[in-house]
Amino acid sequence: MKIGCAGLGRMGQRHANNFLNKTPRAELVAAFSPDPRELAWAKENLAPYGVTLYMDYDEMLSHEGLEAVVLATVTAVHAEQAIKAIAADKHVLSEKPLSTSDEISQKVVDAATKKPHLKVMCGFSRRFDASYQDVKAKIEAGLIGKPIIFHGQTGDKRDPSGFFVQYAQFSGGIFVDCTIHDIDLALWFFGEENIVKSIYAAGVTAIEPGLRQHNDCDNAVGIVEFYSGQIAYFYVTRMMAAGQEDQTFIVGTEGKLTVNQDPAINLVQIHDQSGVRRHIPQNYFERFSDAFTLEANQFTLAVLDDLPTPLNPQGAVHAVKIAKALQESMNTGKKVMYDENEQRIK
Amino acid sequence: MKIGCAGLGRMGQRHANNFLNKTPRAELVAAFSPDPRELAWAKENLAPYGVTLYMDYDEMLSHEGLEAVVLATVTAVHAEQAIKAIAADKHVLSEKPLSTSDEISQKVVDAATKKPHLKVMCGFSRRFDASYQDVKAKIEAGLIGKPIIFHGQTGDKRDPSGFFVQYAQFSGGIFVDCTIHDIDLALWFFGEENIVKSIYAAGVTAIEPGLRQHNDCDNAVGIVEFYSGQIAYFYVTRMMAAGQEDQTFIVGTEGKLTVNQDPAINLVQIHDQSGVRRHIPQNYFERFSDAFTLEANQFTLAVLDDLPTPLNPQGAVHAVKIAKALQESMNTGKKVMYDENEQRIK
Amino acid sequence: MKIGCAGLGRMGQRHANNFLNKTPRAELVAAFSPDPRELAWAKENLAPYGVTLYMDYDEMLSHEGLEAVVLATVTAVHAEQAIKAIAADKHVLSEKPLSTSDEISQKVVDAATKKPHLKVMCGFSRRFDASYQDVKAKIEAGLIGKPIIFHGQTGDKRDPSGFFVQYAQFSGGIFVDCTIHDIDLALWFFGEENIVKSIYAAGVTAIEPGLRQHNDCDNAVGIVEFYSGQIAYFYVTRMMAAGQEDQTFIVGTEGKLTVNQDPAINLVQIHDQSGVRRHIPQNYFERFSDAFTLEANQFTLAVLDDLPTPLNPQGAVHAVKIAKALQESMNTGKKVMYDENEQRIK
Amino acid sequence: MKIGCAGLGRMGQRHANNFLNKTPRAELVAAFSPDPRELAWAKENLAPYGVTLYMDYDEMLSHEGLEAVVLATVTAVHAEQAIKAIAADKHVLSEKPLSTSDEISQKVVDAATKKPHLKVMCGFSRRFDASYQDVKAKIEAGLIGKPIIFHGQTGDKRDPSGFFVQYAQFSGGIFVDCTIHDIDLALWFFGEENIVKSIYAAGVTAIEPGLRQHNDCDNAVGIVEFYSGQIAYFYVTRMMAAGQEDQTFIVGTEGKLTVNQDPAINLVQIHDQSGVRRHIPQNYFERFSDAFTLEANQFTLAVLDDLPTPLNPQGAVHAVKIAKALQESMNTGKKVMYDENEQRIK
Known part of the structure; x- marks a missing residue:
């Protein structure tokens, strides 16, 4: 499963590292951050392993062969990025919460509901x-x-x-x-x-x-x-x-x-x-x-083997x-x- | 300190035993219960050690030389018995609560306040x-x-x-x-x-x-x-x-x-x-x-050495x-x- | 049971206190120490409660009505004092060990064996x-x-x-x-x-x-x-x-x-x-x-009710x-x- | 680092899995077992991921590009297999012990000493x-x-x-x-x-x-x-x-x-x-x-970055x-x- 990581702060670096090194069936192919310091980190730590870096989220979504994204950006943009990813036919693993607004969170779920072939999951890590x-x-x-x-x-x-x-x-x-x-x-x-x-x-x-x-x-x-x-x-x-x-x-x-x-x-x-x-x-x-490692693996498993995601996104709302x-x-x-x-x- | 124990149910038996055996400076001289089964227990376990048994609380209060009472009766009568004991110039250690009513509890405290030479304590055992x-x-x-x-x-x-x-x-x-x-x-x-x-x-x-x-x-x-x-x-x-x-x-x-x-x-x-x-x-x-043992000893100490009781009865209210x-x-x-x-x- | 305590160092003070205050069926009537500082402690802490103090162990053994001794002296004299007490028909609770020599320890057991009506116990406190x-x-x-x-x-x-x-x-x-x-x-x-x-x-x-x-x-x-x-x-x-x-x-x-x-x-x-x-x-x-408190009580019980002592002195040897x-x-x-x-x- | 796993019993399966999935810088390219049941397991679990299977240890050693072996065979053959691997210029991670004989263990160490460019480590897993x-x-x-x-x-x-x-x-x-x-x-x-x-x-x-x-x-x-x-x-x-x-x-x-x-x-x-x-x-x-996972990673690190192995094989002897x-x-x-x-x- 080719995945891109959006957001490379403290949490994003961990997700990127998990998909790069600890999720055998996934391949981290792309990463996005608008923050130059985060990108500098990625140049050193991700690029050498074949990860393409993006300063623009939409461009990352167009990365050839990309099948999924993990969202570790600031909460305020989770929902928008999730909805864009769904529109682009990508599976989505979003850091919690989808939004600090339950109405906006609901929009993500509604978008996902329309594309039942996509796996959309909000990552409540403790469940793993x-x-x-x-x-x-x-x-x-x-x-x-x-x-x-x-x-x-x-x-x-x-x-x-x-x-x-x-x-x-x-x-x-x-x-x-x-x-x-x-x-x-x-x-x-x-x-x-x-x-x-x-x-x-x-x-x-x-x-x-x-x-x-x-x-x-x-x-x-x-x-x-x-x-x-x-x-x-x-x-x-x-x-x-x-x-x-x-x-x-x-x-x-x-x-x-x-x-x-x-x-x-x-x-x-x-x-x-x-x-x-x-x-x-x-x-x-x-x-x-x-x-977090198990979460990455189980999300990957759900995508590749078309299994139900361990968490229902409606529950996140x-x-x-x-x-x-x-x-x-x-x-x-x-x-x-x-x-x-x-x-x-x- | 000569003390009488009112109530000889599960809790009363423990208080009686503590004052009989584990409170060196106190002497259990009297015990009261209206319940024949409890009195039967007392005949076997307290009377042989010189404890006089009473079926009437007021009579116990008149036991010669009695200086204090411990109340382990049902909650409903704690307040009345405490007030009677205070009236009879006895120190009082009452099981908690003084009453399930804070107004009635307050009456005990008011009675105690008028006789500052008496030690009146509501036993919150955890403090000991x-x-x-x-x-x-x-x-x-x-x-x-x-x-x-x-x-x-x-x-x-x-x-x-x-x-x-x-x-x-x-x-x-x-x-x-x-x-x-x-x-x-x-x-x-x-x-x-x-x-x-x-x-x-x-x-x-x-x-x-x-x-x-x-x-x-x-x-x-x-x-x-x-x-x-x-x-x-x-x-x-x-x-x-x-x-x-x-x-x-x-x-x-x-x-x-x-x-x-x-x-x-x-x-x-x-x-x-x-x-x-x-x-x-x-x-x-x-x-x-x-x-409970420490409580009995500290109450006795407060009475005999005229120290403040470890608990303020107003707090109990x-x-x-x-x-x-x-x-x-x-x-x-x-x-x-x-x-x-x-x-x-x- | 009237008991005397021999030795009033750190351990002796504890034994004395246990028999004075925490052993309802025993009465501490006498205490012995050759050490003036220990006796000074005893004058303040034991004498006021009716304990007679001795500077000579043999004199304490002659204390009227004495039934038992607890030995908390230095190990070197345990055996001699135990044997004297047995000879004087007293029950004996000795601090461990009876002696640092097993031959000498055996002599205590032999003396005890000849007087089966006496309770002789070496106090291995952990058993209690x-x-x-x-x-x-x-x-x-x-x-x-x-x-x-x-x-x-x-x-x-x-x-x-x-x-x-x-x-x-x-x-x-x-x-x-x-x-x-x-x-x-x-x-x-x-x-x-x-x-x-x-x-x-x-x-x-x-x-x-x-x-x-x-x-x-x-x-x-x-x-x-x-x-x-x-x-x-x-x-x-x-x-x-x-x-x-x-x-x-x-x-x-x-x-x-x-x-x-x-x-x-x-x-x-x-x-x-x-x-x-x-x-x-x-x-x-x-x-x-x-x-230690339980040990004092169980020894007293064995003496008063003529029960076997919880520990066999041969085991101590x-x-x-x-x-x-x-x-x-x-x-x-x-x-x-x-x-x-x-x-x-x- | 291209590595082959010798032995696919309980322990070998775990080593194989660790090098396959949990050691990002290593690649499991070969596996050997003389046991048909173990090979059957490997056909299902290793072969689909590009691992070549061998029934002969020496043949596995000749696997093209192979750089290292992990030995999880029975103890009796550890030493011989280690010495052969060293002779073939492969790095060696051996399960403990090298041998139940310290003399034979010493032979492995002696062989390793002559090829200081090779990393030879006996895996005492608790150290990791x-x-x-x-x-x-x-x-x-x-x-x-x-x-x-x-x-x-x-x-x-x-x-x-x-x-x-x-x-x-x-x-x-x-x-x-x-x-x-x-x-x-x-x-x-x-x-x-x-x-x-x-x-x-x-x-x-x-x-x-x-x-x-x-x-x-x-x-x-x-x-x-x-x-x-x-x-x-x-x-x-x-x-x-x-x-x-x-x-x-x-x-x-x-x-x-x-x-x-x-x-x-x-x-x-x-x-x-x-x-x-x-x-x-x-x-x-x-x-x-x-x-075990950390051990696999640290051994790989020592090989690829030419660092000292965390354990000295002389210590294993x-x-x-x-x-x-x-x-x-x-x-x-x-x-x-x-x-x-x-x-x-x-």
Whole structure:
């Protein structure tokens, strides 16, 4: 599968590298970035392996033989680029979210729906993590009975550089940027057909007051009720001292499953005067690097063998919608309610 | 210190035993229960060690030389018995909560306030647990900076006997019965002077639909915002499969502390065909038995050496008030809001 | 049971305190120490509670009504004091070891054997630890099949004061002082009737070269083979950086049990810039304080209700014999071998 | 780098797959097996990707353009195949051990020494495991001071099929087959120049008495003393109930490092009626699969960029020599001693 990578920032470089080196059935043939520094990186790291570089996205789409694109550009252009790619008859793997707007996200899904021969997938990387896949399998095997309560925490390491404030201009807010992963997992474990009944959230700015100018917080909690009698609740923070702490538990009628209650970067423990300790991943990619590799391989497999994509893009729209309502509730202090068709109740 | 124990059910027997055997400076001289089976137990287990048994609480209060009482009766009579004891000039250690009503709880505190020479304490046992005391000391030492987020989980082991439904008639509900411990901890760690801004909760009945007739749930989550820019959020459940799972974490601006993320009954691990596993405490008392012993000793110390009690009874009233508002929000679906004097906003 | 405590150093104070405050059926009536500083401590901490103090051990033995003694004096006098107590018809709880000589230890057992109405017990405290008791119960229940391999580690926290060198003059050496606990556990779990086939050890002095003048080491390993087809192997060190690290595992034909693979002082974990860490006990008593309390209570129970003592004193002699052979092998470099009657083969 | 894979059994298939799919700078061009079933597998899994299959090792060596071979055949032919490959001017990555004889192993090293332009490496996969690499880095950074004690455990899952007895005919015995990894690690962490002073071992057959006919055991322990004042001790077993349990600790003068004290297959924990548990890897490859991939990549890097190989083949000979002496001591019951030039003392 000949694929091109759009966007060569931190995340794009990883996708490019995965398709170049770790996805045996795919071939990275093209890469695009509008950013000269990113292109300089690509000249050194991609061009020598036969990857053609583009400063223009549309030109990359015309690369001869190109069959698919992976979108790792800024969120604001995901939807437009996805729609163009679909129009050009390319399979699409987009970084999450499709858009910070659920209406715009829906347009991507609508475009994809019209071309059912194309594989269009929004990459919720955690679904490709071995531990979350194990949890999914155990739930489906009935190990914990019916899942009732989901708790998801996304904890980014504190970054004193002010990055998070800058980033909040575009990110859609902490629930849309981070909790969206937890929302996707909750939908996956509870059943994607579930109808939301209500959404409520609260947040604070403990270390980055500048976030308030972008209607954002650095610590927030939220509760989502479903008509099915299930509840997902979330904690999201930019204030972890030790590293990336993404933790999950699911309580069912017969048991409980946890993921990453004891974060650790590897199997080493240090016994010294500070006690007994272990280091933990410092960022999202350290925690989930294997998941990104698997995602690239499974997307490729779906394209080449015409299998269903592991994720349904409609689910990605749903997750954005929930995330935005959490963000809204956090800012207004008001509960958001839905009827049994998940139409908002005024 | 000569003490009498009122109530000789599961909890009362433990208090009686602690004051009889594990509190060197106290002497259990009297015990009261209206229940013949409990008295039969006492005849065998307490009377031989010189404890006088009473079927009437008022008579026990008149026991010669009695200086203090520990109340382990049903919640409904805690307040009345506490007020009588205070009137009779006895020190009081009451099981939590003082009452499921904060107004009635307040009456106990008012009675105590008029007799400042008496020690009146509502026993939130977790405060006497070594791990929570360690957390408190570390927070006060500044180890995690300013605490911002508190998460408390009280998880009772699933009891298929129907006990929880019966119990719900009197317990005040799951937040008042269980989460009250977590609320007390949140107030302790955040600072007891903090003013609540809002309260919101949601719950389900996953295994015990009978709870709804008592306006109760078997799984619930809640969020409490404080004017100080701190948030406490809670999960409470009667559905734990492995045993008692009471877990807490506190996130501060500089670090995070957790209690019991890896529950275990002791230091043993079993490696067999099921994997690597450990057993966990099966109930509240197995988890906190040492804390009850320390509580008895510290109450005795406060009485004998005229020291401040480790817990302020006004805090217990505050905890009941918050727990009741969580219970109310869970049942109405509405957020409960307060002004900066913690007066409720209609 | 009226008991007197001989020796009021670090360990004696703990025994005295346990019998004074935490052993409901025993009464500490007397205490002996030849050391003025220890007696000064006792005047302040024991005398006010009715404990008579003695500077002479024989005088304490004559204390009116005295029924039992606990020996927490220096190892060199344990045997003599035990034999005197037995002669005076007192029950005896002795700190381990009875002696650093197995011949002298045997004399205590012989004296006890002649007075079967007396309870004579050598206190291997770990046997009273909840985790080790759990392991014993699980082995007896067949959980791991036949136990085959025992690994015991005793790890003392590094003490840069030079204490361990001084102490080595009297301790009998690191295997006799420390590993004796592990040997006792191995015998308990494997079956006390087992016959030793061979003993081998090796050691180094990594931080305290002064130990060599006392034929001792600061780190040593040893292997004991039994004729039953079981092997116990040991690691012992005075060089732990984080605290006391006493760890054990037992591998059986059907499973494995571990004790304290994850040392921790309580249930708290700290997440900060150093990673995720926990503190661990700093010394033997912090790790095993509950075990000492249970030991005092079970000894009292054995005396008052005329039950068998939980430990057979002949086993204590066996443990000393094995420990001494390990120490010898470490110093000579030679394997020590026994025939099937456990008679040494030259 | 064009590479051929010799041997397509369990291990060979993994090496073939790693060079085919996970080593971007290498190309698997040829594969050899004398076994029709293995070749059938290769026809299906390798041939479609352009890999030429051979039933004759010498013919594979003549494959046009071949630059390197990976040897995953039975141990008995490693040395001969390695020497032939060196003679044919191919780089060699051999599975461990080079031979169960240290003399024969030495011949490979001698052959390699004469062709310094070739990279010849014996693959001790654990060295490429992220946790062991972290330990090595921490030791070199001085985190634990001078390492003094190494404990290595290799624990294979119990296999009731009788496989281990059959395998013992060729494996060289449990120390040569399994502990060799731990020996290699000990040498790596202590310093490969260290001189062995003595070797002692003891073993039992708890579940597979048939092993004795091959002078082997199913559980064994051993101690290796070095003239440097360091001690390595080992436990090796074929009797783990839960899965593969390879555990290591290293104690230094200033701290301790552990690897895999809490085995786990992923980050999931299950809370159910059996307690709280986790699954663990079921075999060596599940535990170390990432290490094999890194090994393939680092070998390729060494060849293509003419860098030193991460492992010195002389070290592999040293490890075999120590393993064989442990095996010998286990069977004779006698300590094996060496002088300061590591010449054996009779």
